[in-house]
Amino acid sequence: MNRSICTIGTGYVGMASMVGLAELGWAVNGYDIMPERIRKLQNGVAPYREAGIEDALHKHLGNGRLAFFESLEEATRGTDLIIVAVGTPARDDGSADLSALYIAVEELAKLKFASWPTVVIRSTVPPGTSDKLAKLVEGWGELVYAPEFLREGSAVYDFLHPDRIVVGSESAGAAVPYVKLFESLQKPVLFTSRSNAELIKCGSNAFLALKISFANEIANLCDVLGATSDDVLRGIGYDRRIGSQFLNPGIGFGGPCFEKDVKSIEHVAATHNMGRELFSATLRVNEAQQKRIADLVEDAVGSLEGLTVGVWGLAFKAGTDDVRDSLALRIIDMLAERGATIVAYDPAVHVTTLPKGSRLVQTALEAANADVLLVLTEWPEFQAIPPQTYASLIRRRMVIDGRNVLDAERVICAGLTYRGVGRPITSNAEPLLLASAL
Numbered sequence: 001m002n003r004s005i006c007t008i009g010t011g012y013v014g015m016a017s018m019v020g021l022a023e024l025g026w027a028v029n030g031y032d033i034m035p036e037r038i039r040k041l042q043n044g045v046a047p048y049r050e051a052g053i054e055d056a057l058h059k060h061l062g063n064g065r066l067a068f069f070e071s072l073e074e075a076t077r078g079t080d081l082i083i084v085a086v087g088t089p090a091r092d093d094g095s096a097d098l099s100a101l102y103i104a105v106e107e108l109a110k111l112k113f114a115s116w117p118t119v120v121i122r123s124t125v126p127p128g129t130s131d132k133l134a135k136l137v138e139g140w141g142e143l144v145y146a147p148e149f150l151r152e153g154s155a156v157y158d159f160l161h162p163d164r165i166v167v168g169s170e171s172a173g174a175a176v177p178y179v180k181l182f183e184s185l186q187k188p189v190l191f192t193s194r195s196n197a198e199l200i201k202c203g204s205n206a207f208l209a210l211k212i213s214f215a216n217e218i219a220n221l222c223d224v225l226g227a228t229s230d231d232v233l234r235g236i237g238y239d240r241r242i243g244s245q246f247l248n249p250g251i252g253f254g255g256p257c258f259e260k261d262v263k264s265i266e267h268v269a270a271t272h273n274m275g276r277e278l279f280s281a282t283l284r285v286n287e288a289q290q291k292r293i294a295d296l297v298e299d300a301v302g303s304l305e306g307l308t309v310g311v312w313g314l315a316f317k318a319g320t321d322d323v324r325d326s327l328a329l330r331i332i333d334m335l336a337e338r339g340a341t342i343v344a345y346d347p348a349v350h351v352t353t354l355p356k357g358s359r360l361v362q363t364a365l366e367a368a369n370a371d372v373l374l375v376l377t378e379w380p381e382f383q384a385i386p387p388q389t390y391a392s393l394i395r396r397r398m399v400i401d402g403r404n405v406l407d408a409e410r411v412i413c414a415g416l417t418y419r420g421v422g423r424p425i426t427s428n429a430e431p432l433l434l435a436s437a438l
């Protein structure tokens with residue numbers, strides 16, 4: 001198959017797109033402004049941990065479907081489809097920083113193309129952005145907007161199993177080359193305008209974030225009422241009109257997308273003097289949840305001054321080593337401000353910045369050697385560790401499960417007190433607690 005696709009940006013979305021398209025049989029060139037990243041990719045080294053990326057990278061470097069270039073000109077030579085997946089982080093005022101996206105399209109505009117290429121924007125952007133970018137493509141190509149809905153941790157799987165393919169274009173013909181790439185998946189395709197496609201992406205993420213904030217408010221209510229959020233939210237989620245996905249309480253939504261995308265849509269609504277209460281409330285509830293988790297730890301042990309808190313999990317979610325806007329790190333900072341020292345472990349995160357005096361350790365059991373244990377990422381590995389192996393290490397015999405990932409019954413059977421989010425405190429460790437208080 002001729003190589004006719006180029007991807008600009010080899011981050012989470014760019015790499016999943018490249019690998020996914022190669023799996024579908026297409027040949028793709030990759031380009032990034034980080035030359036050291038390109039050199040690693042040329043040698044088969046993935047820039048981050050993500051299921052299936054590295055194996056697929058080796059496979060498709062070997063069969064020639066993937067190639068990486070330090071020069072945009074070389075990467076786009078002979079291409080007629082250019083996918084742009086660069087970052088669009090939040091600015092301080094909540095608006096999206098689109099500078100990387102503009103630079104990428106401006107750089108493309110300086111090149112000479114033999115054919116009339118289609119530029120496909122896959123970065124998440126506020127409504128109206130692609131129409132402005134389209135002006136930069138006038139006279140040499142077409143611009144379409146096709147949002148990506150993948151989740152880190154299952155990025156390649158999600159890319160290959162989308163619920164729908166949304167493509168925004170002002171001319172039906174311009175969208176066709178892109179949609180053809182996915183023909184073999186036989187998924188519903190929604191052809192719409194660029195602004196509609198942009199709003200579909202922002203709206204989808206805002207709704208998922210809203211569900212998480214809703215689950216947290218219900219769980220916090222369960223705590224004061226002595227109810228159990230597992231049953232209550234399962235009961236709500238069984239209603240097919242609602243659905244159980246994203247109805248899990250915990251430490252809130254972190255990571256590089258939800259917070260920035262809700263802030264972005266809130267900012268757009270405010271700019272147009274339209275209602276933004278729901279978006280603002282979603283963010284407020286989320287922000288309060290980290291304080292709530294820090295409070296749970298403090299309530300459990302009294303003052304945190306001079307105590308060591310063992311932390312399991314730093315990545316913003318399981319399956320990734322991504323700590324961008326990780327709420328685990330925010331909670332760690334709060335605990336440190338309250339006088340605690342942190343000993344943290346994560347199966348995938350081996351380098352990160354922790355507060356002064358705190359440290360990253362190599363095993364879960366090293367982190368459990370603390371006054372209290374706090375779980376902040378929902379790694380299934382944590383559930384698999386028999387509580388008997390860490391019970392005697394935790395001096396205050398207290399486990400706070402910020403993700404409701406542990407089996408409470410097994411934890412208390414090991415002689416520990418267990419506290420989850422919206423789960424009643426369960427314990428058979430009272431004598432030990434009293435002993436440690438004496």
Ligand SMILES: NC(=O)c1ccc[n+]([C@@H]2O[C@H](COP(=O)([O-])OP(=O)(O)OC[C@H]3O[C@@H](n4cnc5c(N)ncnc54)[C@H](O)[C@@H]3O)[C@@H](O)[C@H]2O)c1
Nearest residue numbers: 009010011012013032033086087088100104123124148152
């Ligand atoms: N991460 C996710 O789960 C996810 C899911 C759906 C959509 N998105 C959206 O997709 C976009 C990309 O997200 P990501 O997580 O892949 O970002 P990322 O930070 O992992 O990757 C962005 C890459 O683009 C490169 N880059 C920046 N400017 C460039 C330029 N001018 N030319 C070439 N390369 C350039 C960076 O060096 C980096 O490698 C964002 O808009 C994000 O909101 C992300």
